[in-house]
Amino acid sequence: MHRQDLHTALKMLEDQGLRRRRRTLESPQGAHVLVDGKPYIAFASNDYLGLAGHPELIEATQKAVLEWGVGGGASHLVSGHFGAHDKLEDALARFVGQDDTLLFSNGYMANLGTVTALVGRGDAIFADKLNHASLNDACVLSRAEFRRFQHNDISALARLLETTPARTKLIVADAVYSMDGDVAPIREMVALSDRHDAWLLLDDAHGFGVLGPNGRGSLLANDVRSPRAIYMATLGKAAGVAGAFVAGNAELIEWLVQRARTYIYTTAQPPMLAATLLKSLELIEREEWRRERLHEVINQLKAGLSGLPWSLMPSDTPIQPLVIGDNGDALRVTEALRDMGLWVPAIRPPTVPPGTARLRISLSAAHVSEDIDKLCAALQQLAR
Template sequence: MHPDQLEPALAALAAEHRLRQRHALHSPQGPRVNIDGRDYLAFASNDYLGLANHPALKRAMQQAIEQWGVGAGASELVAGHFAIQQQAEAALADWVGCEAALVFGSGYAANLGVITSLVGRGDAVFADKLNHASLNDACVLSRADFQRFRHSDLAHLEALLQKTPARTRLIAVDAVYSMDGDEAPLRELLALAERYDAWLYLDDAHGFGLLGEGRGALVEYALHHPRVVYMATLGKAAGVAGAFVAGSHALVQWLVNTARTYIFTTAHPPAQAAAILASLQVMQQEGWRREQVQQHILTLRQFMQDKSLRLLSSRSPIQAIIIGTNEAAVGMAAALRERGVWIPAIRPPTVPAGTARLRVSLSAGHTAGDLAALLAALQQVAR
């Protein structure tokens, strides 16, 4: 874009109610936050289990800083792989039932690094239309033939697979879709991957910590298979930061040697690994957190049954209320903020045009009283 075009382009976004602004958070992440100097009851974070400010995670990180310091200094292949990082990767692999795991700086970096290391020119990659932007970027940058199939449409995907001449194929999907909250037909997708000799790349950013008693979609649907490459983020239900990819020893060794977003970046702080280990321990010991989330989901969905607002079908903590126009969604979010409730208005290009929405994100940190306050605010605003 030419420098002279920046201001007009920003003005155009504002006119379409698509201009986004950052808001200053003056508190730890949690169900109650202080944003721009005002207190809110928040339903915006992906901190599904309420671990982002958990005492055990904070304590583990503080102690690790004393032992391991703050920075890593360089990439792990250059300056060394912290022993505590190795311990965290082994624990993650064990938690999801895989041979090995590799931690990345973010889910975006994991998707980009893994997909571009497995497919390239002359190969083909098939992606669900509602995949996360990071998956789409990874598919484009892989330089493979990039084909998108209609959302969870197995027949459309199979038709595309039948036509491809590519020797190496990869199917990429979200386990739980971040803006709708629905789930991919994973068993059926694996059957197609077997039939058409393809990898199945599974982005479980919003299922890890919740599905499969916290072990994720891989365990929930018994998907352990040499064709499956599993990725989960650690900054959502796990309450920390980063992401990991799990699979066979050979797969992880291949990624260590070829995944550019792993090789050509400074390693993450070693204290992050300590927090990951603490998070896994809490997930294992405090199953009531997942039960609490499920109760909140049931409460919200029962309330919405006889309301005029359109709630998408989802058994996940992601509960999307479709509003329609950008202006209406922004106005509704503003009306909720006036009542002390923070829910983001999600607009294009994150979601398709005409489906702007309120994305309600539920957490184990919310109480029954918090849900009652949310429902009262929604009732008022809907009128």
Template structure:
């Protein structure tokens, strides 16, 4: 088989399964809107949970950072790319989340891969939630360590795996809020099972940081736990992009020596770090509390009002509200009909989610209004008829 035949077969299989991924060049707009081909839609597919991507203070921060530092870092942080803006943001994140150190990464995917590849050795074992993010499971599968996956959100399943004999070390991995189902991990119980001399606990709180917990500190603060490694990302509630790993002094120094995704990547632009400081300022402020309160009201309202829809709802009390169609074609059809009504809702299909669980991944934000959500509910009721 030639390379071209292999590629064609793979694409044909995706088309036949109605699972072919495509991209659309969209214009992000404030107030929970999106632009495409001269039209505007209500956007219920983005992760900008607090609406900070268009917040005036965050925009000003990036502009001021560009004036001071230029538009790029021009190097790895280990060469010339580490600026005072990066150092200040790391210090603020560490203080906010209660860790000795924070290290910035260009994305959550890179942060997760870097930690796992740097830490794990041949005789070690990774115990990951079965529905953990692709960045975590891929890094675990490619590492020299063994990988075992525990039943989703089941601490007892994790406990049984932890008891199996091992000559090396163990790393337990889960998420605070799961990106496709919106459900929250039982973090307190998982942390209790992970309190072993040979075990580190790593939590990816991409969808919790900024949007949940006291002062927006995320899922771990809400559960009252302090994992050994906490990953927070900035492309969701922060409204920007990038990520940080929160950890001990010793582990931070270790990652600076051995985390290849950190060492060999150009650092995020310092101007972005200034914008992220502004976003963090909003998240920690009374305004941030008000935005989270507004988002929580939307979540409660949508859950109550959507109970009668002829679609299976997920058990989510977060901004991610999946409606399961099961069938790929049905998910695509409903998404297309919603788009005709001015509602941008993305159909998510395997392999992003397990086979037979295609869905509409609806995301609510503080930038939406009650009328926006009523419009969504009316559209869903109409197209599902």
């Protein structure tokens, strides 16, 4: 965009109710935060298990800093691969029931690196229309044929797979959809990938730590295994720290070490974070009460919002979208809630389809019943 056009474009975003603004936290992440000098009950983060400020993670970081220092210093393949990284990769592979894993700095880089390492010109990708932006960008950058199917439409995906001439095929999908809160038909997708000899990349950013036995993720929640399944999860949401990993069979992971550009050409994640994540994994596995608490607050919210003119989308995950519709109305509701000390973000196009602007209510095991009651009462009041 030309420099002189920026002012006009920004003004247009403002007029359409689409201009985004950052809020500054002045406290640790949690269910209760200080933002721009004001206290809020927060329904705005992906800290689903309430681990981001956990004292055991803070203590683990302090010990790790003394052992490993602060910075990674170099890429993994030069001199930035530490013992803490090795231990975490081994632990993650065991945790999600895969042969091996590879750490990435974040989920965006994990998706970009994996997709572009596996497919290119002459290959074909089949993607759910509601996939995360990182998957869409990865598909475009790969230069493979990029075909999209209607959300969770297994029949449409099957037809695409049956008619493609491509030898290398890749299915990509979110396991839990970040703006709708619903889940992918994973068993059916695995069956299709096996039938058509296609890779299946599942982005479980919002399922890892929350779904499955002991929070082991969406693949194990569906009790499916396949050598064609590639599992990606992030470590800055339910795990409470930062980073991401890709898990799969050993040859796949070795190929990513050799060819994933977002792994090869960037400085390694600080080893102190990897050491902290080992403690986070321990808490995720051990403290089942956190997932039980999540189910309690999800059910409490659904009951408390019944009868509203706005509809909650069908979701049994901590992501509970309340569809308002109009961009301006969604902004007015979120601002009114903010005046009441409740932080609930408004999500607008292009993140969601036009006409479906919504409040994205994110729940956490750290929320108490009184927090949910206050939010429900405020929304009922605003609706009247």
